[in-house]
Amino acid sequence: MESSPYLIKLEQVSKVYRTGDIVVPALRDVSIAIAQGEFVAIMGASGSGKSTLMNLIGCLDRPTSGQYLLAGHLVSALDRNALAVIRNRFIGFVFQSFNLLPRASAMENVELPMFYADVPTAERRRRARERLMQVGLEHRLEHRPNQLSGGQQQRVAIARAIVMNPRIILADEPTGNLDSKSSVEIMDLLERLSASGITVVLVTHELDIAAYASRRVVMKDGQVLSDTGRANPIASHNQKSSARLEQVSS
């Protein structure tokens, strides 16, 4: 296996949306590389392509052309189900609107990704409880989303995102629906996760939120307008994740 120093590496990636005869280029020849442990903020106006970039990095979508290497593996060629496994094991999502199951408790919401990884019940419970404690919700285990504040709901979502021990957390406007106090709490939480070695990619249009990141990428018209540069890649992390990815895809 090629040992790329980068966890995320996009090479000449384009994405074109086709609605009938109308062809909308959302990304044009974007190349970007993100190392393990980086905290990156992707910024830009709406329509700049930042969400498309996010979806591609999150393996929710495949590029029209170009290559996406995740931990050295070419994932741009994988099919739906293989991508589902990658998302399950390597990527945690945090959404603006939380996307919790409304009728499920905090515990059940956090357990969800583990169902799809066939984690045994006892282990599932233990890990869900542990993660909820980690985000400070140990007294809200059996609460449903509508019994929790926005900030608490987003913390449940973060617990869900990290329960499978992912390499990457993708946060799409994670504070968009929160008041400023909750926003600070959530960003502190993401910062702590980043410090623990998880790669955090954040999409936001708020400058003060982007300020938490160590690197800022600005998008415009489907291209990278500016990039504040990167921290040093940490090769050791990379090799570990390479090995894990190898297990999944084989």
Add this chain to the structure above:
Amino acid sequence: MNILHTSHIALETLLRNKVRSFLTLVGVTIGVFAVIAMVAAGDGARARVQQLFASMGSNMLVVLPGAAVQGGVTEDFGTKATLTWSDLKAIRNSVPSVRYAAALLQTTGQTQANGRNWATSINGTSPAYFDIRDWPIAKGAYFTQSDLMGRAKVVVLGETVVKRLYGAGIDPVGQVIRINNVSFQVVGVLAPKGQSPRGQDNDDAVFIPQTTFQSFIQGGLQEYIQGAIFIGATSGDATDRAERQVTALLRQRHHIRAGMENDFSIRNLNDIAQTVTAATRALSLLLAAVAAISLLVGGIGIMNIMLVSVTERTREIGLRMAVGAKTAQILSQFLVESVALSLVGGIMGTVLGIVTTQLVAHRFGWPVPIRPDVIAVAVAFSALVGVGFGLYPARKASMLDPIEALRYE
């Protein structure tokens, strides 16, 4: 992602929308109920028809003498005597699948008693005839073999004749009646048998020994039987065999060469019974088809509600995909839901079907057996409806684009 988790989600979703789930499964309930009830009705009708045929005389064959050919015109069977008394004896004695054989000599005549008179069918036969027709006696007794030997002037009356001459509820046994101005003593009254399939009243007849018939009612040729031979086979299954054996015997006795036509004909009631049974079977098939259509409508109801469910839960599906659900896992989640709906509906329909048919059977005395095979098929078919009609919505769910699903409002 185990089946337990899948079932749990499905059950939870169904319980969340109680009224909706209930109404949907009622569609399947009605469908399965209709299938079970209709099949039971068809079975009941068939059993009833078979019962009726059994009452006409079990395992019965009728041998009619051959057609007379006059001036190139073939007249109907029975117009010329070709059957002999020794044919009858041979059939009775040498065909293994024949249990009874009896001649039936028939004419119409006038009966008089109690100051009234009534024109009816006068029949000369032997006691075996009543066994062949499976015709029990209601009062008194049949005439006997010794009555036959002694040309006794005794008569067994049909129910209708008793009613016409004496009125209902009168026991005429021991009375004397006149048949074509000859006095006969009544020895028995037959149990009512009702109408024949041709609409004739079976009970509008009197029966006397065939020897008496020949001496006092209608003479005839000594050697030939001026009538038909009734045959009772050893069992229902043996009827067709008896027909073949009797045919072979009579052809040999009448010296009919291969390729020549028979100078007699055999009516096999089994054939008629089979025809009618086939007709009722076609009827039950039709009923089942109608019932199957209602089950189909129930299935469409499931599909409809599953499509609503998929649309409602688009975001949830998107989220499940984002956290790692594979296509098959989303598919099975929705399939389990639709199968659960249709299976519960199917079981409810089965219970309802059994209870209703048994009530009807009890009320109207119809023989309606519970058929485990029909129940198994109905329940299996309802589950199949769940899979069949759940597949499209489930597939639709599993093929959603996760990005669009997550963005769905």
